[in-house]
Amino acid sequence: MRSILLFVVSLGLLSVLAVGAGGYLAWSEVNRPGPHVSDTVVLLEEGSSVARIAADLETAGVLRHTKLFIVAARVKGVSAQLKAGEYRIPTGITAWDLVDLIVEGKSLLHYITIAEGLTTAQVIKIVNAHAQLIGELTLTPDEGSLLPETYAFTRGQTRDQIVNIMMKAQSAFVDDMWDDRALELPFASRDAAIILASIVEKETGVASERAQIASVFVNRLKKGMRLESDPTIIYGLTAGEPLGRGLRVSELKRETPYNTYRIRGLPPTPIANPGKDAISAVLNPAQTDDLFFVADGTGGHVFARTLAEHNRNVAQWRRIERERKAAKAANELNTE
Template identity: 65%
Template sequence: MSGKDQTRRAQRRSSQRGGAVKSFLFFIGGLALLAAIALGVGGYLGYREAVKPGPSRENTIVLLPPGSAVSTIAHQLEDVGVIEHPEIFIAAVRLRGVQSEIKAGEYEIPARSSVIAIIDQLREGKSILHYFTAPEGRTTAQIIRLLNENDVLEGEVSIEPGEGELLPETFAFTRGETRDNLVRRMMKDQDALIDAIWDDRAMELPFSTPAEAIILASIVEKETGVAEERPRIASVFVNRLKKGMRLESDPTIIYGLTQGEPLGRGLRLSELRGETPYNTYVIRGLPPTPIANPGKASIEAVLNPADTDDLFFVADGTGGHVFAPTLREHNANVAKWRSIERQRATQGGK
């Protein structure tokens, strides 16, 4: 074979190899392009699924326990009918890198929420709020009973707060909060209130400690349910304490008899005269403990009572009281009240 023929054959082989390489590269490139297209189409379809309105036709409540994996949450959301495709939820969470931001809790998912909207709601952690109200003037035992009756709170009450150590308020909480924690909040709130207002108390009050203020506030709380009367009721007791007079408060006697449970009848003369630590018709000064848990208004009232000379008060027949600085005026007011009572008795209690 001549040299020219060998050269031409080598060129043909080289051309064939180059063509094969080009064909292979073209094939690989085609596959990559197809893959990219597929990924793009898949990503677009996934995004469209994630932002479209969800299947639920009404608001839906779902409880996500602490420590739940994203996949568990996804299937739970599917089970309650707020998403159709758990894999879309999982992919969206992972693509956004928010796995650690999904918060446990009880949520109300609005109707037709998209996957993205649900993820944002769970990231914000805006759980459903529940409310517990501790009424003013209830004893600690009564408030604990109310806590135990609440079916959203969890756990037993193991804390033993003393009488008057809870601040009655309405408390917001989320499902899963313990009864003990709510008790701690009530105790902490009362401490914070006293700390905030103690230094601004009136001068020359007949008590020197926050504990004594709470005792007197509990008596004011039990004596009236009329908010605007509290500073004036407080002034009567403050004036009596300053003069060394007995407080003569019926609710203190009842507490000594029943620990604050309703007596269900009027006080007997023997009970008015009975020697107990809580009978303020017999003892001078304050009883040994509060007789209830006073609210903020009653605590503020005893720290800054109305400026009056009043020493007496009696019911006026309208739910409030009439006040007097002297026994003579008080006796006249009592006579009027007795007349109202007799009239009501003859009218069948109207």
């Protein structure tokens, strides 16, 4: 009887030791660095189960066995908290820590940049060409309804989603600025503000000038003067694509809805998508008496309150143009 009892006790001890040894080996394996020798990007699809995620990780070469990940997720109690996304899996990460990485859900970010002054058609081309966006673009945003900005997104976002974000971003920005706009502006709607902001955007690339450019147009509108903006004419001719040459006299005289040398007030739509600075400039223009501006030869503009002063500035600009053409011709002659 005594020998039987000893046998039973010994068997129990061996079982405990075996379980302990097995547990130690399992714990060691789940905390062993993954097999990959360099950081690896893995895309985990939306709606994937724990088993599917584990299989994708194993296929990508960042996990030795699916069971390691599944067991770690269950022990942590986070099987339902794993998030889809695109992840950069660092070298040396263990299955135990890999679970935490995917629960945290910090997917890789991709970016799309929309420059100020692009037309909506040009923005759509950029969106359609971006390789990390998916799906066909079915939205047809209006001209001037997108806010130029750099947008971050995760792989798997659709083109419709990113364009919708751009539209909402512009609406939110204008709404935030609207109640703080200057008094007695010569327009009463947000749509009109965007139209004027698009003209300011296309007239200058110098940020410090935008509020003064805006003041010229605001002053002209208040006086019932035509805006006489070249970019509006170009938009009427090319829908915002580069003209590739100077405007002709016949084009200045042509009757179109966008020829602000012929029409009074604003054109019917924006001519581009204005950025935040241009919108802000229109809603809070500089306080000036300026009614005219012309290029100054340095990339900026010179402003004038009277036509006589403006004509002198134009004459100076014409001299600069002639001198540049002469210098260019001389350089070409010397290089032949």
